[in-house]
Amino acid sequence: MSLHKIFPFLRWLPLTKKTWKDDLIAGVTGTIIVIPQAVAFAMIAGLPPIYGFYTAMITPVIAALFGSSYHLISGPTTTGSIVVFAIISKFVTPDSDLEAFVSLTILLSFMAGVIKLVMGLAKMGKLVNFVSYTVVIGFSAGAGILIAFKQLKHVFGINVPQGSSFYEIIAYIISHIKETNLYVLGVAIGTLLIALLIKKVRYISRLNMLFAMILGSVLAVVLGGNLHSIETIGDVPSNLPPFKIPDFNFEDMRMLTSGAITLALIGLVEAVSISRVISLSSHQKLNNNQEFVSQGLTNIISSFFSSYVSSGSFSRSGVNYQAGAKTPLAAIVSAIGLLLVVLFFATYASYLAKPAMGGIILLVGYNLIDFKRIKQIVKSSKREFIVLSVTLLGTLFLELETALFLGILISLFFYLEKTSKPNIAIVGKNQDNKFFNIIRDATTKECPQLKMIRIDGSIYFGAVDGISKYFTDLYEKNDQKYLLILANGINFIDIAGAEWLSQEVLKWRNRGGGIYFVGLKLISQDVLQKGGFAKIIKEENFFKDKNTAIATIFKHLDKQVCSECKVKIYDECS
Template sequence: MNILKFVPILDTLKSYDKKDFKFDLVAALTVAVVALPQTMAYAMIAGVHPAYGLYAGIVLTIVASSFGSSHQLATGPTNAISLLIAAYMVPFAGQDNFFANLFLLTFLVGAIQFLMGVLRLGSLVNYVSHAVIVGFTAGAGIIIAMGQLNNLMGIKLPKGHLSSIDKVIICLQNIDKLNYVAFGLGIFTIAVIVICKKINKNLPGALLGVIFSVVLVMTLNLEKYGVKIVGQIPQAIPPLSQPNFSPKAIADLSAGALVIAIIGLVEAVSISKAIAAKTLQKIDPNQEFIGQGLANMVGGFFSCIAGSGSFTRSAITYQNGGRTRLAGVLVGVIMLLVLIFFAPYAKYIPNASLAGVIMVVAYSMIDKKALVKVLKTNRNDAAVLLVTMLTTIFAPELEQAIYAGVALSLILYLKDSGVAGVKTLAPVRVSDGRFVEQTINGENPSISIFQLEGNLYFGSASDLEKKLSDNYSDAKVFLIRFKGISVIDITALEVIESFINRAQSDGKRVMLSGVSPKIYRMLEKMHIIDHVGSNNVFMEEDEVFATSGKVLDEASSFVRNIGYSTQERTVRA
């Protein structure tokens, strides 16, 4: 086996062009500047100390970039994944083994992703539709903003688990307790981010907003005004951790780990493909699964929360010239150096300032263009998007939104695919002797054609039976054309067999045309060939309409002979 295939970073280093290093380094520095406040903010969304977000930003980024498929995908804590982590860790809040279970969740997410990659299940992400992701992301953005309102306003919440809606209600009820200093810092941070974006999209507005806030806290001693700060961050490399591998903990967290794993993979692969469309890189979803899986598995032993591909940081990598996966490795290294040498200053970061960063992130999660496109383009997708978004906001368990969205997508798909493609036509001979076919409009032709199209399976068998029955007529010949069939199963064939039996019992002739060798074998095994007679079966041919011409000539001849026989009986009578 070629090890370079399974460890992509080795292949990158083997063929690395030194000219690419300056582009990778500039991209890495830019991403690291954005990642520092983001990863801490996402850790807060997950309900843990910001340090665990920094650890994940270091470890997950390095491992995923080394083993993943995409050159530009930036892995680490993300908003949607952090929100899911918070939801699944609620039952363990306040317990002594909380962090051991948190790191177990990270490991289980990685193990599931890695296993899916090894089993080459990359195509499974296609079953989570774009409408589900857009709806879930928009709903998650709203929930995240609602959940940070108390930090932005500096309002203390009662202990215990509270939903985002509960937090908003409590904040509104205690609006008189608003901490104007904390609120001012949060609004100031938001303003810095927005202004930086207006000036230059590449300016690290989030980092600048946080730095300015830290300076204000330190110089003006804002803690005495009730401004809460992040507190001490360990000045060290990500510490080793021991996940709780007890059978009970594994059983309790497996369902949540599966949901996080799938959402994480959908995020990672969709981001990778979007960037690859511009860079023309060929993405291997299974290798990406392996890279994401290894990152989270390793992260479980280095005090990391689970993560995935980041929309924001991946886009920054691409926009700032990142050319190889080494850029992602460098991001992790730069963040590690910052953690070692500048951690003492990070403790002064005000929670309100991070809440401001999160508010901007939450707003950016709502893809307005995608929402409008989905809502205007397809009614089914619009329904899926709205149901997913509303369920994300109001359902007691966050994964229910994904289940609801996927289930509705499948139901609507099955509803549409349950319609059998059947056209009822009649042949008309034109002046040059050729046959043309036209839709039957109230006429009662002597030859009736049933043109079957698309997929005919058990789900559409009922509709097929209804259409064949509704269009049963006094025609002398029924021609069933299989030319447009791509898939057919035994249930649909039984419906066709029942129709043939009815027609033959009424003394009508049934002919089959456009029959492929595969369908012929199925018809033969069902004994349908014996019922209609092999002389009434016309195989598909390479020449377009060749089969139809032959069978229509035969059917017309049969109808004329019936007419002559009827006239002879009348004369004799």
């Protein structure tokens, strides 16, 4: 095993000689964005704000060193925080016993990390391949809208209740629109405009979010700050994450097992989906297994430093990419930057205005919506449009994990439906003496004794019923006793397909004819050979080319019929 597989950071570390400036800018921008989020997410999880900072300091570094995505930023997330609170609060609440609540939360993080790591080592990253391109686009667009709308309370200065859903946010803001704080709105819109304007300035375009956040906060001070209820992120604690071994209590671990599995699966899908969303633009090739291992190690190691469960963050990963990050060094800079802020600049960081942060994240949310690809999907396929719509709307109105799984299930359903109906074409010879689909060329003719068909698709359990009905029609409605299958387009045959195929061969043989195969791939013959079905079909009925097959089958044809035949399309007929 190469060192690059054990230590993935060896692949990108040499690149930082040229990219360190871009990564530095993106990392500093990420530091500013994560400060208010770390506080908010910890509070959503029912934890003191300091645990959000611990998680945001430790997890990005480990994920950057062992992950495959160059732009994914790991840390506390909305989804993870909500799920953590839902799992732990079944057994203890922060109000009843905060110490026990924190202890169980960190243990849960460790357990989820172990599950992620095992899945990665077992190379289960292929599971993510079932998350289709359209699901990723829909999830990205939905998350972008959701992220933007969750910032509206900071944009309008309206006190939207904590934990409100998408439609509850809309309803609340509409019903309380008269309460809009114009000073707060001015800071948010001003920050957004500054970011857009700086983006157009050639030499500092990549600094647009960083400058906009700082200038937006300055604007808040100029407008009067607290005098006009323009909130800042408040006091930033100045503690570093302490080393502490999680409390490995067997009863607690048994109690949290199902929750840890759920949390691990959600975290993995979330992290890899975010990586895939960004890779659509960055064109980076990802290693899903490595990402599983990375997320597992991140949760395991960080749990020893008082951190709770982490995953990929949509908003911070989006900011990281849009701010010009080139390698995972940006994530490490972001974490180090947060550490330095906590140690030396906590007082200054407390002046960052929430409306300025809201304005920046509105821009991030908008940029997550890939209008170009959505337009392509809408134009190209109704089925893909349904998958896109369900995933997008599910992200807005359901739990994020539910939306993802729903999109995956629907896309798999459409895939299975499509593959359950392989294309079957009847083949003959045309006037140019070439084999051709009879519906494509009016001059194409068939032999009255030999039926020739081409199957494009796989013969598996989902397709057997449809193919069986087609073959029944061939058997009952045609006089030909011999059937030649052009099998180059058959991708694979499973045990159900092999069982049906062998019985179909016997049925045609009992009528005095037979079924023959041309060009069946070795991989498609695998089950036939190992399961003994090839012996039933007979090895001599498999051919490598059509001409040899036809010459062999011709020997079995009724020569009386041949003598009266007016078609005579094969060389042997003459």
